[in-house]
Amino acid sequence: MSSIMRAVTVKPPGGLADLAIGTIPRPSPRADQLLVKVAFAGLNRADTLQRSGAYPPPADAPATMGLEVSGEVVEIGAEAQGKGFKVGDNVCGLVGGGGYAEYCAINIGNVLQIPRGFSLEQAAAIPEVFMTAYQALIHISQLKKGEDALIHAGASGVGTAAIQLAKSWGARRIIVTAGTDAKCAFTKSLGATHAINYKTTDWKSEVLAITEKRGVDVIIDFVAGSYFNSNLEALAVDGRMTILALLGGPVVEKATIGHFLRKRLRVEGSTLRSRSKEYQAQLAELIRRDCIPKFESGELRPVIDTVYAFEDIAKGHQHLEEDKSLGKVLLRL
Amino acid sequence: MSSIMRAVTVKPPGGLADLAIGTIPRPSPRADQLLVKVAFAGLNRADTLQRSGAYPPPADAPATMGLEVSGEVVEIGAEAQGKGFKVGDNVCGLVGGGGYAEYCAINIGNVLQIPRGFSLEQAAAIPEVFMTAYQALIHISQLKKGEDALIHAGASGVGTAAIQLAKSWGARRIIVTAGTDAKCAFTKSLGATHAINYKTTDWKSEVLAITEKRGVDVIIDFVAGSYFNSNLEALAVDGRMTILALLGGPVVEKATIGHFLRKRLRVEGSTLRSRSKEYQAQLAELIRRDCIPKFESGELRPVIDTVYAFEDIAKGHQHLEEDKSLGKVLLRL
Numbered sequence: 001m002s003s004i005m006r007a008v009t010v011k012p013p014g015g016l017a018d019l020a021i022g023t024i025p026r027p028s029p030r031a032d033q034l035l036v037k038v039a040f041a042g043l044n045r046a047d048t049l050q051r052s053g054a055y056p057p058p059a060d061a062p063a064t065m066g067l068e069v070s071g072e073v074v075e076i077g078a079e080a081q082g083k084g085f086k087v088g089d090n091v092c093g094l095v096g097g098g099g100y101a102e103y104c105a106i107n108i109g110n111v112l113q114i115p116r117g118f119s120l121e122q123a124a125a126i127p128e129v130f131m132t133a134y135q136a137l138i139h140i141s142q143l144k145k146g147e148d149a150l151i152h153a154g155a156s157g158v159g160t161a162a163i164q165l166a167k168s169w170g171a172r173r174i175i176v177t178a179g180t181d182a183k184c185a186f187t188k189s190l191g192a193t194h195a196i197n198y199k200t201t202d203w204k205s206e207v208l209a210i211t212e213k214r215g216v217d218v219i220i221d222f223v224a225g226s227y228f229n230s231n232l233e234a235l236a237v238d239g240r241m242t243i244l245a246l247l248g249g250p251v252v253e254k255a256t257i258g259h260f261l262r263k264r265l266r267v268e269g270s271t272l273r274s275r276s277k278e279y280q281a282q283l284a285e286l287i288r289r290d291c292i293p294k295f296e297s298g299e300l301r302p303v304i305d306t307v308y309a310f311e312d313i314a315k316g317h318q319h320l321e322e323d324k325s326l327g328k329v330l331l332r333l
Numbered sequence: 334m335s336s337i338m339r340a341v342t343v344k345p346p347g348g349l350a351d352l353a354i355g356t357i358p359r360p361s362p363r364a365d366q367l368l369v370k371v372a373f374a375g376l377n378r379a380d381t382l383q384r385s386g387a388y389p390p391p392a393d394a395p396a397t398m399g400l401e402v403s404g405e406v407v408e409i410g411a412e413a414q415g416k417g418f419k420v421g422d423n424v425c426g427l428v429g430g431g432g433y434a435e436y437c438a439i440n441i442g443n444v445l446q447i448p449r450g451f452s453l454e455q456a457a458a459i460p461e462v463f464m465t466a467y468q469a470l471i472h473i474s475q476l477k478k479g480e481d482a483l484i485h486a487g488a489s490g491v492g493t494a495a496i497q498l499a500k501s502w503g504a505r506r507i508i509v510t511a512g513t514d515a516k517c518a519f520t521k522s523l524g525a526t527h528a529i530n531y532k533t534t535d536w537k538s539e540v541l542a543i544t545e546k547r548g549v550d551v552i553i554d555f556v557a558g559s560y561f562n563s564n565l566e567a568l569a570v571d572g573r574m575t576i577l578a579l580l581g582g583p584v585v586e587k588a589t590i591g592h593f594l595r596k597r598l599r600v601e602g603s604t605l606r607s608r609s610k611e612y613q614a615q616l617a618e619l620i621r622r623d624c625i626p627k628f629e630s631g632e633l634r635p636v637i638d639t640v641y642a643f644e645d646i647a648k649g650h651q652h653l654e655e656d657k658s659l660g661k662v663l664l665r666l
Contacts, residue, residue: 224590243593250591257557258583260576260602267600269593 007064007101008313013053016321019314024064026103028075032277033105034085035075040124040307041099042068043316043329044157045245046273051317057097058274066099067273068092069106070114070124071333080108090114092123094131094280096273100313102333109281112288115295125157125302125328130291131283132272133161136220136242138169139286140268145170147217150207150234151192152176152227155183157328158244160190160303162220165291167191168299175210177203179323186326190303204230215239215263225249232259232267240266303327340397340434341646346386349654352647357397359436361408365610366438367418368408373457373640374432374664375401376649377490378578379606384650390430391607399432400606401425402439403447403457404666413441423447425456427464427613429606433646435666442614445621448628458490458635458661463624464616465605466494469553469575471502472619473601478503480550483540483567484525485509485560488516490661491577493523493636495553498624500524501632508543510536512656519659523636537563548572548596558582565592565600573599636660 009022029035047065049055057063070092073085085091085108093110114123136158137143137151149166153159154176166174167190176192178184184195194210196203207216215236221227226248231241233256259265272280294300305325308316310333319329342355362368380398382388390396403425406418418424418441426443447456469491470476482499486492487509499507500523509525511517517528527543529536540549548569554560559581564574566589592598605613627633638658641649643666652662 224594228588228590243590246591246594250589250594252588252590253586255561255585255588255590256583257561257576257585257588257602258579260600261557261579261583261604262602264602264604264607266602267593269590269595269597269599271594271597274597 005102006310008066009064010051012051012056014051016314016318019051019317021311021313024101027062027098027105029077029080029105031077031079032108033077034073034080034091034108034111036069036071036091036104036106037074038069038099038102038104038333039071039120040069041066041331041333042124042128043320043331044068044128045320047100048317048320061096062098064098064101066095066097066101066104068094068124068127069099069104070120071104074103077108083108085111090120090123092120092127094127094272094284100331107277107281109277110284112284113292115292118295121304121307121330121332122302124330125304126295128272129157129161129302129328130165130300131287132158132244133165133220134287134291135272135283136244136270137162137165137218138290139283140242140270141218141220141240143169143171143218146172148173148175148211148214148236149218149220150175150177150216151220153222154178154187154192154195155326156222157303157325158220158222159187160327163187163190163192164300168294173210173216175207175216183326204234207234211236220244223248225252228252229254229256232256232265235259235263235265237263239263241268243267243269244271305329307332338435339643341399342397343384345384345389347384349647349651352384352650354644354646357434360395360431360438362410362413362438364410364412365441366410367406367413367424367441367444369402369404369424369437369439370407371402371432371435371437371666372404372453373402374399374666375457375461376653376662376664377401377461378653380433381650381653394429395431397431397434399428399430399434399437401427401457401460402432402437403453404437407436410441416441418444423453423456425453425460427460427605427617433664440610440614442610443617445617446625448625451628454637454640454663454665455635457663458637459628461605462490462494462661463498463633463635464620465491465577466498466553467620467624468605468616469577469603470495470498470551471623472616473575473603474551474553474573476502476504476551479505481506481508481544481547481569482551482553483508483510483549484553486555487511487520487525487528488659489555490636490658491553491555492520493660496520496523496525497633501627506543506549508540508549516659537567540567544569553577556581558585561585562587562589565589565598568592568596568598570596572596574601576600576602577604638662640665
């Protein structure tokens with residue numbers, strides 16, 4: 001194989017017009033990695049933030065964007081031998097970066113098998129959103145059967161995964177917020193029992209009305225700042241909230257933290273990319289155990305909005321930034 | 334036995350002068366309770382708040398103050414038979430209220446045996462503070478061996494228990510805040526590795542200096558409002574904070590919640606009294622398993638500041654409210 005490959009190049013901070021296909025050295029897998037010939041890469045908001053300079057990649061990650069891929073195994077590191085995968089296998093998985101390229105190295109602990117009957121395109125839409133949603137809803141917030149959940153940004157990639165996981169784990173009410181009536185209708189088709197258009201409705205009052213003033217047991221939040229107090233009010237006694245992003249800013253004017261004590265609330269911030277290799281591998285193991293069988297039975301499904309050709313990466317980023325997508329946006333290599 | 338008994342009576346809101354010894358009906362134990370002839374009752378800040386009208390007791394609790402007692406079993410409810418205790422046994426335990434009285438009913442799940450070699454006076458100083466500190470530090474915040482802990486109000490009853498538990502669980506640095514140099518010295522005698530007088534020192538800067546800017550893994554907080562932002566800054570990556578009281582108020586001006594995401598923080602509010610019977614019983618079981626043997630070996634010890642005679646209850650409340658106590662204040666019946 002050639003020692004160079006095609007990849008999306010951009011030097012942050014960059015705009016859409018700076019997204020170009022260039023060539024960079026082909027990565028060699030570390031001893032504990034597989035090298036994958038990328039078929040599809042998932043696009044994530046973290047990528048657009050990285051491009052614009054707002055989210056520098058971790059020091060040990062490739063500078064190229066892209067946090068998840070599907071493709072064919074072409075090389076196996078020494079320590080990754082005999083761990084269930086061979087050259088020629090189709091796989092998908094979470095990567096620390098470098099997904100927008102012809103070849104990408106994946107830590108062996110992060111590699112997921114392709115669910116039976118799934119295409120590489122479908123498989124590329126699984127890792128980031130299902131690992132993030134599973135981590136937030138099940139692993140951290142510990143949603144239990146019969147509980148009520150509030151999932152903000154319900155039509156986002158993570159939102160669509162969280163709705164399905166909540167349904168599959170036996171949530172009673174699955175309340176979703178989204179920014180258009182079309183998104184609201186879409187989330188209901190995935191299993192949301194109530195969808196609130198936050199642009200036309202006071203979602204907090206609506207959540208309290210739906211739950212007969214009790215509040216919800218679990219919240220998955222991406223907004224933080226401007227939603228924080230309303231989220232605390234919308235939580236029930238013993239409620240748990242996982243914050244996954246700061247889209248509403250990192251500061252709350254007059255935070256009403258008395259709720260923490262009065263309702264025994266738990267709030268946790270979490271990200272996936274910054275976690276240790278061991279943590280990510282443990283989470284991938286839970287996905288293999290708890291989710292892959294449900295993909296194969298049809299109980300869970302990745303939701304794909306649009307697939308862009310490699311050369312159309314700028315259109316893909318624009319699509320994400322316009323906040324109109326219903327589910328995942330992918331890149332076909 | 335007479336069907337009436339002596340008890341501290343006060344109609345909230347009441348001041349120190351309203352604390353009087355009167356007579357009320359002697360309680361009958363429910364089927365799942367023991368009746369104890371009280372030898373000692375522990376005084377808690379929750380009692381002084383209840384007296385002043387700021388903390389109404391739960392609906393199903395006795396109106397009389399007092400959340401923990403030691404004494405002799407005099408009667409056993411039908412369902413509490415055969416659960417390890419007989420009439421004449423000395424016991425201690427957490428109660429929902431009613432401790433400031435000659436007789437008090439305890440849920441069988443909350444009853445703790447008296448550690449071998451302990452007096453009833455020593456035993457009365459165990460339940461509330463060790464259950465609260467264990468719950469916050471070990472059960473909720475999950476302090477692990479080698480981690481660093483910050484314990485606010487280190488000379489308080491809960492603080493003195495938390496310091497000893499942190500040491501016993503293998504914490505590396507046990508950093509304490511307290512309001513006088515005498516209190517600071519006292520906490521060091523219990524195992525604190527660093528004690529900060531918050532009245533003369535900026536505790537947050539000091540904690541960051543002590544931990545070489547890394548921050549602490551666990552914080553036990555009683556202040557909330559005015560400490561919230563500094564606590565978030567003083568937490569390390571993956572740090573956990575349990576908030577046990579709102580002494581600094583329920584509102585934070587400009588709360589810097591970006592730390593939740595950047596450091597993957599977890600913050601939980603907790604109280605013991607409001608918890609279900611089942612939760613309290615589960616916690617008592619952990620105390621029986623993890624702490625009673627350590628009391629008997631001398632590794633843990635209840636810290637008693639002063640014991641007041643029953644008739645001197647007003648002095649006891651005054652002592653607590655002056656915030657000068659080092660450890661527990663008890664009432665002798």
